[in-house]
Amino acid sequence: MSEEGGSGGTVLDALKGGKVSLGLRYRFEVVDADNFSKKATASTIRTTLGYKTGTYQGFDAFVQMEDVSDLGLGNRYNNKGFNGYSNNVTNRPVIADPNGTELLQAYLHYSRKGSDAKLGVQEITLDDHRFIGNVGWRQHHQAYDAFRYTNTDVENLTLTYAYVWSVNRIFRQRVNSGHHLLHAQYKLKDIGTITAYGYLLRYDVSSFYGSSTDTIGAEFKGSRKINDKFSALYEAEYAVQSDADKNPNNVDTSYYHLMLGGKYDKFSLRVGWEQLDGSSADGQFQTPLATLHAMNGWADMFLSTPTNGLDDIYVRVDGPAGPKAKWSVIYHDFSPSSGGGDYGTELDAVVTCKTSWKQVFGLKAAIYNSDGFGRDTTKVWFFSVFNF
Numbered sequence: 341m342s343e344e345g346g347s348g349g350t351v352l353d354a355l356k357g358g359k360v361s362l363g364l365r366y367r368f369e370v371v372d373a374d375n376f377s378k379k380a381t382a383s384t385i386r387t388t389l390g391y392k393t394g395t396y397q398g399f400d401a402f403v404q405m406e407d408v409s410d411l412g413l414g415n416r417y418n419n420k421g422f423n424g425y426s427n428n429v430t431n432r433p434v435i436a437d438p439n440g441t442e443l444l445q446a447y448l449h450y451s452r453k454g455s456d457a458k459l460g461v462q463e464i465t466l467d468d469h470r471f472i473g474n475v476g477w478r479q480h481h482q483a484y485d486a487f488r489y490t491n492t493d494v495e496n497l498t499l500t501y502a503y504v505w506s507v508n509r510i511f512r513q514r515v516n517s518g519h520h521l522l523h524a525q526y527k528l529k530d531i532g533t534i535t536a537y538g539y540l541l542r543y544d545v546s547s548f549y550g551s552s553t554d555t556i557g558a559e560f561k562g563s564r565k566i567n568d569k570f571s572a573l574y575e576a577e578y579a580v581q582s583d584a585d586k587n588p589n590n591v592d593t594s595y596y597h598l599m600l601g602g603k604y605d606k607f608s609l610r611v612g613w614e615q616l617d618g619s620s621a622d623g624q625f626q627t628p629l630a631t632l633h634a635m636n637g638w639a640d641m642f643l644s645t646p647t648n649g650l651d652d653i654y655v656r657v658d659g660p661a662g663p664k665a666k667w668s669v670i671y672h673d674f675s676p677s678s679g680g681g682d683y684g685t686e687l688d689a690v691v692t693c694k695t696s697w698k699q700v701f702g703l704k705a706a707i708y709n710s711d712g713f714g715r716d717t718t719k720v721w722f723f724s725v726f727n728f
Contacts, residue, residue: 349394349396350396351396353394353396354393354394354395354396354399354400355393355394356394357393357394358391358392358393358394358400359391359392360389360390360391361388361389361390361391361392361404361727361728362387362388362389362390362727362728363386363387363388363390363725363726363727363728364385364386364387364725364726364727365385365386365479365723365724365725365726366383366384366385366386366411366723366724367382367383367384367385367386367437367479367721367722367723368381368382368383368721368722368723369381369382369384369417369435369437369719369720369721370719370720370721371417371432371433371434371435371717371718371719372433372717372718372719373433373715373716373717373718374710374715374716374717375715376431376432376433377431378416378431378432379416379432379433380416380417380418380432380433380434380435381413381416381417382410382413382416382417382419382435382437383410383411383412383413384408384409384410384411384437384439384479385408385409385411386406386407386408386479386480387406387407387408387409388404388405388406388407388444389404389405390402390403390404390405390445391403391404398450398451398452399448399449399450400448400449400451401446401447401448401449402445402446402447402449403443403445403446404443404444404445404446405441405442405443405444406441406442406443406444406480406481407440407441408437408438408439408440408441408479408480409439410439415427415428415429416429416432417429417432417433417434417435418430418432418433418434418435419434419435419436419437419438419439420434420435420436420438420511421438421439421440421511421512422438422509422511422512422513423513425438425439425440425511425512426438427439433717436478436510436511437478437479437480438480438511438512440480440512442512443461444461444463444480444481444483445460445461445462445463445483446460446461447459447460447461447462448460453493454491454492454493455489455490455491455493456489456490456491456492457487457488457489457490458486458487458488459486459487459488460485460486461483461484461485461486461508462483462484462486462488463476463481463482463483463484464483464484464486464488464502464504464521465631466500466521466523466537467523467535467537467559468634469630469631469634469635470577470597470627470630470635471537471539471555471627471629471630472521472539472629472630473629473630473631473632473634474631475510475631475632475633476631477631477633477634478510478633480510480512481510482507482508482509482510482629482631483508484502484504484506484507484508485504485505485506485507485508486502486503486504486505487502487503488500488501488502489501489502496526496527496528496529497524497525497526497527498523498524498525498526499523499524500521500522500523500524500525501520501521501522501523502519502520502521503518503519503520503521504517504518504519504521505517505518507519507629515543515544515545515548516543516544516545517541517542517543517544517545517548518542518544519539519540519541519542519629520538520539520540520542521537521538521539521540522537522538522539522540523535523536523537524536524537528562530564530565531562531563531564532560532561532562532563532564532574533559533560533561533562534558534559534560535558535559535560535561536557536558537555537556537557537558537559537579538554538555538556538557539553539554539555539629540554540555540584541553541554541555541584541628541629542584542585542586543585543586546586548628549585549586549587549588550587550588550589551587551626551628552583552584552585552586552587553581553582553583553584553587553591553626554581554582554584555579555580555581555595555627556579556580557577557578557579557580557595558577558578558579559575559576559577559578559597560574560575560576560577561574561575561576561577562574562575563603569604569605570602570603570604571602571603572600572601572602573599573600573601573602573603573608573610574599574600574601575597575598575599575612576597576598576599577595577596577597577598578594578595578596578597579594579595579625580593580594580595581593581594581595581625581626583623589623590621590622590623591622591623591624591625592622592623593616593617593618593622593623593624593625593649594615594617594625595615595616595617595625596613596614596615597612597613597614597615598612598613599611599612599613600612601656606659606660607657607658607659607660608656608657608658608659609655609656609657610654610655610656610657611654611655611656612652612653612654612655612656613651613652613653613654614635614636614650614651614652614654615649615650615651615652615677616645616649616650616677617649617677617678618645618646618647618648618649618650618676618677618678619647619648619649619678619679620647624644624645624646624647624649625645625649626644626645636650636652636672636674637652637670637672637674637686637688637706637708638670638686638688638704638706638719639686639688639706639707639708639717639718639719640719641674641683641684641686641708641713641714641717642674646676646683646713648676648677648678648679648681649676649677649678650674650675650676650677650683651674651675651676651677652672652673652674653672653673654670654671654672654673655670655671656668656669656670656671657669657670661691661693662693664693664694664695664696665691665692665693665694666691666692667689667690667691667692668688668689668690669687669688669689670686670687670688670689671685671686671687671688672685672686672687672688673685674686674713681712682711682712682713683710683711683712683713683714684708684709684710684711684712684713684714685708685709685711686706686707686708686709687706687707688704688705688706688707689704689705690702690703690704690705691703691704698726698727699724699725699726700724700725700726701722701723701724702721702722702723702724702725703720703721703722704720704721704722704723705718705719705720705721706718706719
């Protein structure tokens with residue numbers, strides 16, 4: 341017996357009437373770090389195969405498999421894989437792309453009027469990934485076993501709640517949790533958005549107890565058109581973080597981010613300051629679920645906030661490099677948020693080009709110069725992305 345959908349379709353029609361998706365991403369990565377005598381070199385390809393069903397009574401489903409495989413170079417890098425996924429290389433720098441094939445996403449989705457819900461393993465990203473991200477730069481993405489609900493019944497207001505019972509990390513490690521993610525965003529006409537959030541992280545694995553925190557914050561971000569070609573850009577964000585649940589450490593820290601800039605035609609300039617507080621007495625402001633590669637330099641020197649915190653003063657310039665190409669250059673000056681001194685500086689650059697057949701090619705580099713924190717490190721990537 342078939343069940344009739346609102347449009348006359350059936351459950352079977354929805355299952356058969358879906359869409360297949362295929363994604364390919366090749367990456368060649370080289371890391372040269374002064375604390376290793378050998379460079380790390382990786383040639384990997386990420387392949388994803390997904391299927392999204394048609395819709396029945398507001399419901400659909402999505403399933404996606406992912407494979408990350410080495411292409412010819414072998415174990416010339418520390419892949420940072422968890423347990424059986426580790427390649428056991430310790431005499432070369434980290435390139436955190438462990439090989440493997442597994443189910444990346446599988447969720448049931450419901451959408452009707454102002455309500456949208458997902459139940460199952462899924463990628464979750466909020467805002468600029470500063471707190472909640474999918475670590476999409478790495479070949480194996482971060483995903484969450486979660487229930488997520490979004491409501492847009494009130495005009496210009498988006499409310500999101502997610503309960504996460506485990507985090508599937510990029511190292512192919514599943515960490516049990518009980519996270520509550522609360523997010524509200526209101527659009528202000530012509531000037532930007534106001535966002536308020538509360539991220540209540542609760543880890544059920546003893547090695548992660550120190551990451552159990554409550555983070556409450558707010559952000560104002562947007563742009564204002566000055567004339568036909570020029571717009572002002574601005575952002576201000578503040579958050580506080582405290583220890584929670586089974587966290588054995590004292591955490592009483594703050595986060596600040598200020599940015600001013602402008603956009604002229606296809607060129608933009610941003611100048612910003614980001615601070616993650618840290619001290620021996622009050623702990624460090626941490627963001628363990630973030631897409632950390634996108635924050636505080638592409639050399640990944642600050643994936644964890646140092647003991648004395650982090651100040652990041654940065655300048656970013658973006659522009660075109662032809663009709664289908666674009667580039668970005670970012671300069672960072674890093675220092676402790678307390679105690680004085682310097683950490684180092686970093687120069688990042690990337691250029692990407694999209695072909696007429698919609699394949700993307702990119703060249704990217706990060707050069708970190710240490711001034712007391714870490715070691716001089718250079719990273720270079722060539723990558724190509726093609727989605728069907």
